[in-house]
Amino acid sequence: IIANIVKTFKYIYGLRFEVQGLENFEVEGPCVIVSNHQSILDMMGLMEILPDDCVQIGKKELLYTGPVGLIMYLGGVIFINRKSTSNAKTVMSGVAQTMLDENVKVWVYPEGTRNGNGDLLPFKKGAFHLAVQAQANLFTVLYSSFTSFYNPAKKLFISGKIRVEVLQPIETKGLTAEDVADLTERCYCTMRETFFRLSGTAREPLASRHNGLLPDP
Ligand SMILES: CCCCCCCCCCCCCCCC(=O)SCCNC(=O)CCNC(=O)[C@H](O)C(C)(C)COP(=O)(O)OP(=O)(O)OC[C@H]1O[C@@H](n2cnc3c(N)ncnc32)[C@H](O)[C@@H]1OP(=O)(O)O
Numbered sequence: 001i002i003a004n005i006v007k008t009f010k011y012i013y014g015l016r017f018e019v020q021g022l023e024n025f026e027v028e029g030p031c032v033i034v035s036n037h038q039s040i041l042d043m044m045g046l047m048e049i050l051p052d053d054c055v056q057i058g059k060k061e062l063l064y065t066g067p068v069g070l071i072m073y074l075g076g077v078i079f080i081n082r083k084s085t086s087n088a089k090t091v092m093s094g095v096a097q098t099m100l101d102e103n104v105k106v107w108v109y110p111e112g113t114r115n116g117n118g119d120l121l122p123f124k125k126g127a128f129h130l131a132v133q134a135q136a137n138l139f140t141v142l143y144s145s146f147t148s149f150y151n152p153a154k155k156l157f158i159s160g161k162i163r164v165e166v167l168q169p170i171e172t173k174g175l176t177a178e179d180v181a182d183l184t185e186r187c188y189c190t191m192r193e194t195f196f197r198l199s200g201t202a203r204e205p206l207a208s209r210h211n212g213l214l215p216d217p
Pocket residue numbers: 002005006043056057058059062068071072075077080081082084085088089092093108109110111112113114123124125126127129130180181
């Protein structure tokens with residue numbers, strides 16, 4: 001119900017989605033889906049391709065946003081406290097078990113916050129631990145940059161097109177916690193390349209950002 005309502009918002013905002021690779025989602029079983037997160041507009045992009053039985057990880061502050069919080073709660077959003085790694089880790093290890101027991105897919109924004117600066121932030125590792133703990137497939141989804149039609153700094157909001165790509169799943173069978181850092185880095189590199197390709201923007205060398213995993217100084 002939520003997805004069908006939010007999917008109509010694109011007509012009001014004058015946005016078009018061009019989706020590639022949706023058939024990659026046609027794999028049975030639980031999985032973790034990670035994607036870039038630029039703005040609240042991502043909620044439209046999320047609903048545009050949301051598979052069945054898929055819940056999202058959200059910051060717990062969103063639970064207290066009145067009717068929207070209630071809708072998210074009823075929609076199954078898993079709320080985590082980002083300020084407490086141990087609390088977030090405990091919640092997420094429960095999620096791995098639920099994924100397996102109830103055949104659920106989980107959508108995570110590994111940047112951990114909205115970021116509209118035309119690049120990806122360094123990734124948090126929770127989503128990758130989750131995929132490894134559940135030994136589930138990991139899907140990566142990229143939305144092209146919104147900067148050409150939405151730029152709060154320039155007070156710009158015009159109609160536009162968002163290119164979306166669902167990449168081939170990555171298997172995590174046999175991987176352990178020790179492999180998570182490497183898995184995170186591999187996904188980061190692939191997703192960043194894809195983001196620049198979809199956005200039609202030049203690629204900044206990773207070396208200038210400490211292989212992408214560390215914050216800028
Ligand atoms: C008409 C009405 C419309 C209504 C319409 C409704 C729309 C309904 C749609 C809703 C949609 C919601 C959308 C919400 C969107 C957001 O709220 S985005 C913000 C919230 N989401 C997130 O933060 C997810 C990503 N974050 C993570 O996964 C983070 O890793 C965590 C779990 C929060 C921890 O964060 P952290 O401590 O800051 O960062 P991190 O460096 O990853 O971890 C620290 C250490 O713990 C380890 N660690 C992390 N996680 C684990 C783990 N699970 N197990 C073991 N070790 C772990 C790491 O490996 C790391 O250790 P080292 O490897 O460095 O030694």
